[in-house]
Amino acid sequence: MDYKQELITTIHDFGCNLEFLETRATQLSEQFPTAVLIPALYEELERPALAHIRNHLRECHFVKTVILSVYAKNLDQYAKAVEFFRSLPQKTLVIWENGPRIQGILERLGDRGLDLTRFKGKGKAVWLGLGVAALEADAIALHDADIITYDRSYPLKLLFPLLEKECGIAFNKAYYARLSSDRRSLNGRVARLFVTPLLTALIEIFGYQNYLRYLSSYRYPLSGEFALTSDLAMTTRIPGNWGLEIGMLAEVYRNVAEKRIAQVDLGIFDHKHQSLGESSQHGLQKMCRDILQSVLRTLTETERVIISMDHIRALRVKFRREAQDYTRQYFVDALFNNLPYDRHAEENIVEIFDKLILEAGEEYFLNPAGAQIPDWTRAIAVMPELREELRAASIADSQDAMAYTHPCEMALDPILPVNSLNPIHRAS
Incomplete structure (x- = not known):
């Protein structure tokens, strides 16, 4: 049996009593409201994983609010997203992250000296969602929209250590076995074949820096599933590139005491797979580039490590040797x-x-500066009502979407008849 603890707290699943955890989490969520945030492209609605996630979320009584941060090309796509999540019993808000209302608010923020319109992709979706979610919840779980193996134990395991105050946890990250659900093969190529040997090689070159020790203690540092307190959500800079997961860990390292950081076992896990990419600007290759640059940047920021091109050349030599050794070990494990x-x-x-x-x-x-979206405390210093305006814009977008999809129904009842965060009309 695996009892091993790391620099951060490792929460194993020794056959935990999910019924007890769920009952306790439901009780605690009355005092400490919870939210689940899902960043998604519209295309995810056309794949089976997101419907599977939605159906399991219906049974998550310990989740009080669900927020979707959706990239949709037009009102028709956005309206379908609103309709897709209409059946959820929780308070639900679908943020049209690239819609005209949200963009207009961000443009006004830019006029006041903080231009965030240049940021796109998952980083922007996460930033918007965390800001609005922190208005509603004390603990926020975030996960991707493409999880094939999803069930309600995922958000439960992520949120419980934050809700149970005796645990003293402010950030909880998932780890799991990445096995393909169709033919049970090893997945997670970037984690296995890049990040793991990279960290080993960096330790060989720069010594056991505490940041490298910290990163190495995560069993799956690239997992897109984590939970954090609303306070942490407000003070975290969100990476604006493909290094989001590693960049988030760097922010947690800067802002949270190690004893308040945990990782939790979600078991067997599978989701949509990214292509390797035809060049270093695409796919998993682009992800690896952004990850390495994030790690180098944080080493200098937090550990005062001076990095030269000689170090980069040495890193390349050490990386290949370490990665080749790991492939042998993976072969034995797979066999x-x-x-x-x-x-x-x-x-x-x-x-x-x-x-x-x-x-x-x-x-x-x-x-060397990289691309990070400023934290919410800075944005609020520029526009104090920014989060409330974004929430109001999303409610208005949802009303437009309902009018677009159900014009006769809206003519009878102009108040949005779905579980929006509109304080006038909330789900019971």
Whole structure:
């Protein structure tokens, strides 16, 4: 049995009593409201995973609010998103992150000296969602929209350590076994073949810096599932690139005592897989570049490590050796568990990742500052009612969506007849 603890608290699943956890979490959520935030592209609505997630969320009585931060190309797509989540019993808000109302508010923020309109993608969706969620909840769980194996134990395990105040946890990140659900093969290529050997190589070169020790203590540092307190949500800078997960861990490292950080076992996990990408500007290759630059930046910011191109060249040599050793270990693990494992294909991926290190290092020296969305405390200093305006804009967008989808119904009742966060009309 695995009892191992890390620099951060590791919450194992030894056959935990989910019924007890759910009953207790439901009780605690009355005093400490909870929210689940899901950033999503409209295209996710057309895949089965998000419907599966929605159906399980219906049974999550410990979740009081559900917030979707959706990228939709037009009102028709956004209206379908609002309709898609209409059946949820929780208070529900669908933020049209790139809609004209939200964009107009962000443009006014830019006119006052804080321009966030240049940020796009998941980072922007997360930033918007966390700001609005913090108005409603003390504890916020975030997860992606493409989880195939989702069930209500996921948000329960993420939120419970924050709700149970005796735990003293402010940030809780998921870890799991990434196994394909169709043919039970090892997934998580970036975590296995890039991040793990990268951290080992960095420790060999720079020594056991506390930040590297901290990152190494996460069993799945790239998981997109975590929970945090509303206070932390307000003081966290959100990375605006593909290094979001690693960048979030850097922010937690800066802002939270190690004893208040945890990781929790979600078990077997599978979701949509990204392509490797045809170049270093696409797919998993782009992700690896952003991850490396985030790690280098944080090493300098927090540990005062001076990095040179000689270090980058040495890192490339050490990385390849470490990654090759890991492929041998993965092969043994897969063989024992009767999992298919193409060691040659894995070695080819290592060689692709290896070539990215020099390119990413050179780019880092040209732009060491990186791309991070300022935290919410700064944004509120510029526009004190910013979050309330964003919430009101999302409610208005939802009303327009309902009028678009159900014009006859809205003509009879102009108050939005869904579980919006409109204080005039809330779900019981």
